Amino acid sequence: MSAWRPGSEALTSPGRGSWSWRCCWWWWVMVVGVAVGSGDPWLSAEACPSSCVCSSNRISCVDPERGINAFPVLQTEAEMENITDIYIANQSTFSSINDKDLHYYKNLRNLTVTNSRLTYVSKLAFQTxxxxxxxxxxxxxxxxLSWRIFRHLNISYLILSGNPLHCxxxxxxxxxxxGEEADTQELRCIEDGGVRKLLSRLTLPNCEVPMATLNPSRVTLKEGGKVDLSCTTSGVPSPELIWNMALVSNYHIETSGQISVLRLSNLSSLDHNSKISCTAENIVGEKESSLLLDILFPPKITKLSDAIPDHHWCIPFSMSGNPEPQLQWYLDGKAVLEGEYIMTMIHDITEREYHGCLQLDTPTHLNNGRYTxxxxxxxxxxxxxxxAHFMHNPSDGNEKEPYYYASSTESPPVDPPEDRVAVYVVVGIAAVAxxxxLLMLVILKFGGNSKFGIKGCALFQNIPVEVVSR
Incomplete structure (x- = not known):
């Protein structure tokens, strides 16, 4: 088959040439249609590096000749945020994954870097x-490879076989x-003498996961009190001890060797249910010991709002207290008897507060008043x-019409304004018709003598005027 040359008859032939261009056209339409229909259109050449192939959610870089030495960067941050899958293979100059390389790929789910020269992965490589x-x-x-790279991730599959890991x-x-997945991958490590052994059989002296013990394991104290918490760590290599908490209460830390003491004073109710943890970590891993502060304090009503109509009427409130306070409502100084139609409902409980409302079903003017x-x-x-005001007193003569009706109202409801408007519209249409x-009759009778020469509609030209005049 001869190659196409400029000026050849492949372009000028009226039959074969036009069929060829139609073929190209329909082929292009089909490719575009499949891409759009699949919901995975290819990105333009300008948006994707020349050595890779990109779609709206995937980047693939497998060409060994036009290699890459870092992760591809697309034109816009939005395009990179849409990427969920990156596949890199056969790249002899790709050697590291650094802190910011994947910063904008925030929706990345699957990452493959295989058969390349990857030698280093930063501890902050996957922070975003x-x-x-x-x-x-x-x-x-x-x-x-450090475990700290993955401490904040929920990795389901990690494949490391084929790397010269040290024992x-x-x-x-x-x-x-x-665990057992190491044997499934036939994951091996290299000893000092160059011998390769299964990683699952690796045992090393002076290499163990650290431990952390927090004492006491539970704290229940009244607001304003004080307490000392001690954390003891162990492990080889010697672990680092880290306290983690966010407190309003006063505190300071004293550390000596593998024992650290956290001294708390003037405990605040705002720290109720706050988490305190101490963590021991070394190159093998980390262990955490933690507790929740249980601070006892008197009730505090932080919000009591006006009644609002919802599915039922509701007087919303928020309060705190430990132990949970008992609630009593009063209407104009008299205790409210709760039952089927009036009851206290707690809708949400956070770490320190209870949120709810006094729920009233179809209240009347008898429920108006000052609620405590x-x-x-x-x-x-x-x-x-x-x-709280739910409806006006029906016996009040100054009130022309109450805006709230109880379900037991016997008088028939007044027709809504929409019905009256409909009547007016129908009457108006009849008047116009x-x-x-009448105008049509006038035109038919006097149209023949009009100075404008109007002769009437063609439909009525054969009807004698005498007939119309009757």
């Missing part, structure tokens, strides 16, 4: 890739984390008041 689930680093040049304490976490909420536990009492009929 919280959705990453599948990581394939098979057949690269990794000698070690070192730094890689012991891989054996512990993969009283919250009580063994450490104290708090109360707030709010005025009648006026048009």
């Amino acid at each position: 890739n919280l959705k990453l689930q599948y990581l394939n680093l098979k057949d690269n040049n990794l000698s070690s 070192s304490c730094e890689n012991m976490w891989i054996k512990l984390w993969l 909420l009283v919250a009580t536990n063994k450490f104290g009492t708090d109360q707030k008041e709010v005025e 009648f006026t048009g009929f």
